[in-house]
Each structure stands twice: as C-alpha cells, then as structure tokens.
Amino acid sequence: MAIAAPEQLNITEIPAWGSRSVDCFEKLEQIGEGTYGQVYMAREIKTGEIVALKKIRMDNEREGFPITAIREIKILKKLHHENVIKLKEIVTSTGPEKDEPPAPDGNKYRGGIYMVFEYMDHDLTGLADRPGMRFSVAQIKCYMRQLLTGLHYCHVNQVLHRDIKGSNLLIDNEGNLKLADFGLARSFSSDHNANLTNRVITLWYRPPELLLGTTKYGPAVDMWSVGCIFAELLNGKPVFPGKDEPEQLNKIFDICGTPSEEIWPGVSKIPWYNNFKPSRVIKRRLREHFRHFDRHALDLLDKMLTLDPSQRISAKDALDAEYFWTDPLPCDPKSLPKYESSHEFQTKKKRQQQRQHEENSKRQKQQHNQQHSRLPPIQQSGHAHAQMRVGQNPPAHGGQPQVAGVPGHHYGKPRPSAGPGRYPPGGNPSGNYNHPNRGQGSGGYGTGPCPPQGRAPPYGSSSMPGAAPRGPNYPHGAPPYGTSAAGRGSSNIMSGNRNQQYNWQQ
Numbered sequence: 001m002a003i004a005a006p007e008q009l010n011i012t013e014i015p016a017w018g019s020r021s022v023d024c025f026e027k028l029e030q031i032g033e034g035t036y037g038q039v040y041m042a043r044e045i046k047t048g049e050i051v052a053l054k055k056i057r058m059d060n061e062r063e064g065f066p067i068t069a070i071r072e073i074k075i076l077k078k079l080h081h082e083n084v085i086k087l088k089e090i091v092t093s094t095g096p097e098k099d100e101p102p103a104p105d106g107n108k109y110r111g112g113i114y115m116v117f118e119y120m121d122h123d124l125t126g127l128a129d130r131p132g133m134r135f136s137v138a139q140i141k142c143y144m145r146q147l148l149t150g151l152h153y154c155h156v157n158q159v160l161h162r163d164i165k166g167s168n169l170l171i172d173n174e175g176n177l178k179l180a181d182f183g184l185a186r187s188f189s190s191d192h193n194a195n196l197t198n199r200v201i202t203l204w205y206r207p208p209e210l211l212l213g214t215t216k217y218g219p220a221v222d223m224w225s226v227g228c229i230f231a232e233l234l235n236g237k238p239v240f241p242g243k244d245e246p247e248q249l250n251k252i253f254d255i256c257g258t259p260s261e262e263i264w265p266g267v268s269k270i271p272w273y274n275n276f277k278p279s280r281v282i283k284r285r286l287r288e289h290f291r292h293f294d295r296h297a298l299d300l301l302d303k304m305l306t307l308d309p310s311q312r313i314s315a316k317d318a319l320d321a322e323y324f325w326t327d328p329l330p331c332d333p334k335s336l337p338k339y340e341s342s343h344e345f346q347t348k349k350k351r352q353q354q355r356q357h358e359e360n361s362k363r364q365k366q367q368h369n370q371q372h373s374r375l376p377p378i379q380q381s382g383h384a385h386a387q388m389r390v391g392q393n394p395p396a397h398g399g400q401p402q403v404a405g406v407p408g409h410h411y412g413k414p415r416p417s418a419g420p421g422r423y424p425p426g427g428n429p430s431g432n433y434n435h436p437n438r439g440q441g442s443g444g445y446g447t448g449p450c451p452p453q454g455r456a457p458p459y460g461s462s463s464m465p466g467a468a469p470r471g472p473n474y475p476h477g478a479p480p481y482g483t484s485a486a487g488r489g490s491s492n493i494m495s496g497n498r499n500q501q502y503n504w505q506q
C-alpha cells in the first residue's frame with residue numbers, strides 16, 4: 001500500500017480548501033462506484049447547487065492519505081479546461097457516517113474525505129447503454145472533438161490520463177464532454193526518459209506497447225485508448241475485448257497485424273516482446289475489418305490504432321483530421337438532445353433489476369408448470385402429448401435457447417432496444433452494444449467489472465492466432481502482472497486497491 005507522509009504531500013492548499021464539512025451537502029443518490037469508493041449526486045444546502053461527491057476510500061490507508069487521491073487532486077488543481085472535469089473543493093466528515101460500514105480496524109471515529117466536482121448528467125458508457133440510444137454522426141464527431149480537445153490540453157500540460165474509457169468521459173445535458181477520473185494520471189517529461197509503470201489503462205483500452213511491457217512511454221498511450229473509444233462508438237461494441245493480457249494482445253494483432261522491426265522499429269527490444277513474439281505473421285486488416293465505416297473515419301481510426309506509438313497520431317493532429325472538417329460537421333453540443341441522467345452504475349443496476357425480474361418470472365413459470373404436471377391425469381388429457389414433449393425437451397425462457405456461458409439474461413444477445421439503428425449509417429453492423437462480459441464481474445466498460453488493469457491471470461490462456469504459444473507468456477521469474485514490486489503480493493492490483501501499484505514505478 002502506498003502511503004504519503006503528510007510532509008510529502010505538498011498540497012498546501014488542501015487544509016484550507018478542505019475546511020468545510022460534507023454536512024454542507026445533502027446526498028441525493030449514488031451515481032458511481034469505483035476503486036475509490038462511492039460517487040454521489042448531492043445538493044449544496046446553502047445554494048441549492050447540484051454537485052458530485054466522490055468519497056475517497058480510506059479503508060486500506062491506515063496510515064495516511066491515498067497517493068492516488070493526492071495525485072488526482074494535485075493534477076486537477078492545475079488543469080482548467082472546459083473539457084476537463086472541475087474539482088471544486090475538498091470537504092471532510094469528522095465522524096462515522098450513516099452509510100459507512102464499520103471500520104475494519106475498529107476505529108469508529110475515522111472521518112471521510114470527499115472531492116466535490118461539478119455534476120455531469122451522464123458518462124459515455126451509461127449514455128450509450130440507454131435503451132434505444134442512437135448517436136448521430138454529427139454527435140459522435142462532437143464528442144470525439146471534445147475528447148481530443150480535452151486530451152490535447154492535458155498533453156500540452158504534460159499530463160497523461162492513463163485511464164481513458166467510456167465511464168471516465170462525463171457528459172452533461174448541454175452536450176459538453178469532460179475527461180474525469182485522474183486517479184491514474186501523472187505528469188510526464190517530454191523526453192520520456194522516466195520509468196513509468198506499464199500497469200495502467202483498463203485492459204480493453206490498453207495499447208500494445210504497455211501490454212508488451214514498455215516502461216518508457218508518453219501521450220500516445222492515451223491516443224490508443226481514444227482510438228478504441230472511437231471504434232466502439234462507430235462499431236456499437238468494444239473492439240478489443242480481451243479477457244487477459246495475452247488475449248488482449250492477440251485481439252489487437254488479429255486486426256492491426258503483428259508487430260515487426262519493419263513496421264515498429266525497436267519493438268523487439270521491448271521487455272516482453274520475446275514472450276509474446278507472434279508465432280506467425282498476421283497482416284494488418286483494420287481497413288477491411290471496419291470497411292463499413294466512412295472513409296474519413298477510417299483514415300483517422302487507422303492513425304489512432306497504429307501499433308508503433310511514435311507513429312500514432314497525436315491529439316493535436318487528430319483534431320485537424322478531415323473527419324472533423326467534412327459533412328456532416330460536428331454538431332454544436334447545445335443542439336444535442338437532453339437525456340434523463342444515465343451513469344454506468346445506474347444502467348448496470350437497472351440491468352440487474354431487469355435480470356432479477358426475468359429470473360423471478362422464470363421461476364414463477366416453472367412453478368406453474370410443476371403445478372400443472374401434478375394435476376390429476378384426467379385434467380391433463382388433451383395436453384398429454386404436448387406436455388410430454390415439453391418434458392423431454394424443455395424450452396428455456398419460454399422457448400428461447402439459453403446462451404452458453406451467459407447467466408440467463410440479455411448480455412449475450414441484443415436487447416430489443418440495441419439494434420443496428422442505434423448507430424449512425426456506416427457503423428455498428430452487428431447492432432449489439434451489449435458486451436458479453438459486461439456486468440458479469442469481468443465486463444470491460446466500466447468501473448468494477450471493467451477488464452481490469454492487471455487483474456487477469458498473468459499466465460493467460462490465450463488462444464489467439466498470432467501470439468506466442470499459450471501458457472506462460474510472461475517472463476518466468478518476473479511475471480509482469482504478478483510478483484514485480486508494483487503488484488507485490490498480488491497479481492491483481494486493480495481489483496483491489498489501485499494505490500498498490502505506486503510502490504514501484506509511476
């Protein structure tokens with residue numbers, strides 16, 4: 001666990017800044033659940049202003065303030081941009097709170113610390129998941145342009161975000177998009193000489209250089225994630241949904257081709273390249289795979305999902321791409337429709353409730369059938385043949401086949417609301433935005449269940465075409481997601497406390 005001593009904090013503004021109590025706010029509703037703890041929609045009692053309160057989880061931090069929170073606060077204090085979430089202040093609670101479970105160390109009087117943010121009505125994942133949601137081309141351009149503008153600002157200010165994904169892109173009902181969750185962000189120097197941890201960025205959005213173990217990197221890592229988001233918006237579903245690191249790399253190789261010294265000079269020197277060295281060469285087929293995308297979108301995507309980070313397009317150049325300057329132009333954010341608030345946490349909860357409801361009705365149906373089959377034979381006459389057949393080959397869900405591996409709900413098949421029409425012409429050929437993993441504890445788009453940063457077994461079970469043989473793909477004796485100092489004692493740094501990773505490189 002990484003702890004900073006108070007004198008190392010160097011956040012002198014914070015004591016004065018954190019002088020108000022959380023009692024100045026009335027919590028209205030929980031809207032998020034992340035590594036840090038809960039996020040609430042709240043009202044400031046004095047002014048009536050609606051804000052978001054993000055509670056800093058302290059349960060693992062017996063001796064101090066979590067370093068990730070310090071980072072997030074420090075970085076957000078220096079970033080001021082319309083496409084970056086605004087941290088308004090820090091507030092505290094002095095005693096135990098109603099909604100707080102008892103402290104494991106028995107310290108009843110431990111207080112809580114909250115970050116107060118401007119409130120945003122949606123996150124991109126929650127919004128995309130709304131039943132019947134359709135993003136127009138102009139809307140996608142509008143969101144993409146804001147995402148790139150915010151990120152360009154961060155990069156110019158030498159900040160890497162390192163966790164770009166849908167649930168960290170917040171959107172308000174004025175159509176404004178802002179980058180949020182700077183808990184993994186850090187400053188960088190332009191020479192990229194410092195050693196940084198490669199265990200950042202949620203798996204599905206993680207670039208190949210990090211998966212191959214590089215510790216010297218720069219803004220290009222965020223641009224890969226942007227490419228994944230862009231493709232996902234056009235495609236209607238995540239494009240590289242790997243379940244562990246080897247599979248993640250293989251999914252990338254399968255579409256972007258296998259790396260070689262010719263297309264990516266220096267790749268063979270990256271620490272784990274030899275462990276992942278492709279057993280056969282796969283040609284890049286990104287353009288064929290996404291041939292249904294419009295030409296300018298495809299040109300831009302191709303430049304974002306470039307394997308070699310030094311050739312990957314920057315945020316600044318991406319903003320100049322033809323895509324943003326051809327019809328339909330990005331729309332004015334204010335012209336976008338207003339939606340009822342939708343955060344990933346809430347849409348997930350609704351899906352869970354829906355699933356519960358479906359399971360209950362299934363159970364009732366089964367009970368009903370059982371009761372029927374217990375009826376005296378005389379009453380069964382006339383149905384006997386049919387009932388016998390039902391008994392021999394019971395249809396699941398009223399006749400619909402169960403989807404293998406999917407626990408009896410909609411994730412494995414398109415919900416009625418999520419049809420091809422949700423996405424603009426030229427996008428989403430499959431019409432299914434519901435990723436099979438999502439919501440099953442290993443899903444990949446959001447907070448908890450997101451394919452985790454280093455959560456997957458380090459010695460994966462990849463079965464992808466181009467990768468080195470399955471099995472122990474990572475270096476023996478130094479598994480990248482296991483026993484290095486970064487994740488000491490755990491191969492699962494992100495599923496528990498992400499502060500752990502800061503023991504090592506940053």
Ligand SMILES: Nc1ncnc2c1ncn2[C@@H]1O[C@H](COP(=O)(O)OP(=O)(O)OP(=O)(O)O)[C@@H](O)[C@H]1O
Pocket residue numbers: 031032033034035036037039052054085117118119120121122123167168170180181182183343344345446447448
């Ligand atoms: N300012 C805000 N306004 C509205 N909703 C917010 C705000 N900040 C966060 N949220 C909601 O809470 C969720 C979690 O927030 P955030 O990502 O900052 O927390 P985290 O603990 O760092 O999560 P993670 O574990 O995913 O990194 C977001 O996906 C979003 O839905």
